[in-house]
Amino acid sequence: MINILSLYALPFIIVLILTIGIVKKVPIYEEFTEGAKDGFSVAINIIPYLVAIIVGISMFRASGAMDSIATFLTPLLTKFTIPVDSIPIMITRSLSGSATLGLFTEIAHKLGPDAYATKLCAVIVGSSETTFYVLSVYFGSIGIKKFRYALLVGLLADFIGIVAAVLVCSWIFL
Amino acid sequence: MNYIFYILIVFSVIFGVINGKTQEVVNAILDGADVSVKIALSLIGIMAFWLGIMRIAEKAGLVQWLAKLIKPVTKWIFNDVPPENEAIGNVALSVSANALGLTNAATPIGLKVMKELQEINSNDKETASDAMCMFLAMNTAGFQIIPATVIAVLVAVGSKNPTEIIMPTLIVTSIAFVSAIIIAKIFQKFWKNKLISPSEKGVNND
Numbered sequence: 001m002i003n004i005l006s007l008y009a010l011p012f013i014i015v016l017i018l019t020i021g022i023v024k025k026v027p028i029y030e031e032f033t034e035g036a037k038d039g040f041s042v043a044i045n046i047i048p049y050l051v052a053i054i055v056g057i058s059m060f061r062a063s064g065a066m067d068s069i070a071t072f073l074t075p076l077l078t079k080f081t082i083p084v085d086s087i088p089i090m091i092t093r094s095l096s097g098s099a100t101l102g103l104f105t106e107i108a109h110k111l112g113p114d115a116y117a118t119k120l121c122a123v124i125v126g127s128s129e130t131t132f133y134v135l136s137v138y139f140g141s142i143g144i145k146k147f148r149y150a151l152l153v154g155l156l157a158d159f160i161g162i163v164a165a166v167l168v169c170s171w172i173f174l
Numbered sequence: 175m176n177y178i179f180y181i182l183i184v185f186s187v188i189f190g191v192i193n194g195k196t197q198e199v200v201n202a203i204l205d206g207a208d209v210s211v212k213i214a215l216s217l218i219g220i221m222a223f224w225l226g227i228m229r230i231a232e233k234a235g236l237v238q239w240l241a242k243l244i245k246p247v248t249k250w251i252f253n254d255v256p257p258e259n260e261a262i263g264n265v266a267l268s269v270s271a272n273a274l275g276l277t278n279a280a281t282p283i284g285l286k287v288m289k290e291l292q293e294i295n296s297n298d299k300e301t302a303s304d305a306m307c308m309f310l311a312m313n314t315a316g317f318q319i320i321p322a323t324v325i326a327v328l329v330a331v332g333s334k335n336p337t338e339i340i341m342p343t344l345i346v347t348s349i350a351f352v353s354a355i356i357i358a359k360i361f362q363k364f365w366k367n368k369l370i371s372p373s374e375k376g377v378n379n380d
Contacts (some may be wrong), residue, residue, distance in 0.1 A: 003356050009274045014227060021230040035229025039222025042285055050210035056179060059186035060207030064193035105327050113333030122328060122339045125357040126321025127347035129272075134246050138310055139302065141285045142292040146301040147175055149361040153247050153307060154314035160348035161315070168342045 011018050024126035043139050044163055049140025052133055057095050066091050083117035085110075094158045118167045128161050204240035217281070223280035228264070251355060254296075255305045261290035265309060272313065275322040284313060308358045315354035318347050 021028040060066070070087045077087055085107050092100045104125045110116050131154035139147060190199035219286060231237050241248075241263035248255075248262050264287045271280035295303040302310075307358055321343050328336035 007191050010276055010279065013279075017227055017231045017236060017310045018232070020236055021234040024234045026230055026233040031233050032226035034226075036222035036226035038225050039220075039282075039293050040218055042225075042282075042289075043218040043221050046217075047211060047214045050214055051207050052179060054210040054213075055203055055206035056182035056186070058202035058209070059190075059199050060182050062195060062198040062202035063186040063188075063190035064195050064198075065185055065189035068189060068193070078211045086290040101323065101327075104324070105330075107328050109330040113328050113331050113336070118328075118331075119339060119342075122321070122324045123346055124344045126318060126339065126343040127316065127350060129316030130316050134314045135310060137281070138284060138288050138313065139306075142288045142299075144177070144300060144302050144306065145291075146308055148302045149358075150302055150307040151175070151178070153311045153354060153358045153361055157311060157315045157350050157354035158355045161346055164346045164349040165342070172342050 009142050039106075045143070046137050046140040049136045053114055053136035057132060061096065061099055080166060081174065082166055083115075083120065085117040086120050086124070089121045093124060093128055094131040094155055095160070097133055100125055100130070116169070119173050120165060123165045123169055124162060127165060128158055131155060133159055198265070214329075220278050221282045225281050225286065228267075228283060228286055231267075232260060237267070239263070240266050251359075252305050252308060254303065255291070255294065258295065259290070260357060261287050261294070261305075264290065265312075269312060273317050273319045275318060275320045289326075293297070304362045308355070311354040311358035312351065315349065317351040317352045319344065 015146060018028060021031070066088060069091055073091075074084055074087060077090075078084060089100060089103050089107070092103060104121050107121050111118050111120055131151070135147060139145075139150070186199055186202075187196075191195045215311065228237075237260050241258050241260065242264070244266050245257045248265070249257050251264070252262060264283055268280055268283040268287055271277075272282055288306065291303060291305050291309065292299065295301075295306070297303055321339065324339065324343070325336045328339070
């Protein structure tokens, strides 16, 4: 049912904007093409920033560093009723969206939809964004090189999100 | 960012050698570079589409109307942006698009917000403004009402009740979202006092 909302939201918004445009006598075809012109330059502008961050994170993933961190943190985190299988996701969440989704699919397949680890991971994945990706794309598109405190805030919020996910899930699902 | 870039790459090489994965690390350079360009190119079409639609929304006065509607909240959150600036209306649209899981629309609108914030950036054009940091804090926290992708995965592995995760996700995403805004607000004050930033030019008496 809830999926219906997200299915209809998009076409509804588009129709609404076009209708209001026509009613207000905006030359919608001319304005559309005028606005769309920028699409190319914005997408091309972010390439150098994307290359920097995605190459860095791909190398980090390939090096097995995340597994090493996960092994290192496991004894500590299992004390807080955190299942071992969900630890890699917590580390990957801020770094790589595709890796996180891949890990989540793997866990869901391995443990089944009813496992506590699957549900905890589902909440972690669903409630957050890939901080590094968002920052590099958004800042990259306008050529910002000094992020100031943006990364720190993003990572702190991710950390709070994970803590909240662990608390809320252990309260609802355990 | 300089240190993070350095640490990412140097750690990767060190861990790669320790774990005997140097070949994988080297391959990742090529793969990562390739993926980056593919992501950017795949953005062109959808970027163009949404920028076109957004231009109509602006010319029809929709964005300005939205900005006025949420003024009571944004006046506090974005105290360094004029409350009826178009960027504010677009912030609302971007957050709504994210909340509904419309990632395809959220990114183009979000990038448009950044461009508008850059126009009123009082720092040099390579340094983030407080408004940008705030907007990105809201974005990286990723407020979402319907975690569509996650539900799709749960359905694929045979979950009988995939929607049970909506409630906890909503609670967690709200906590993260509100904390992000509050943390960004705290940093905004702290960072200003600590560094003699160019934003001193426009002195704020809040």
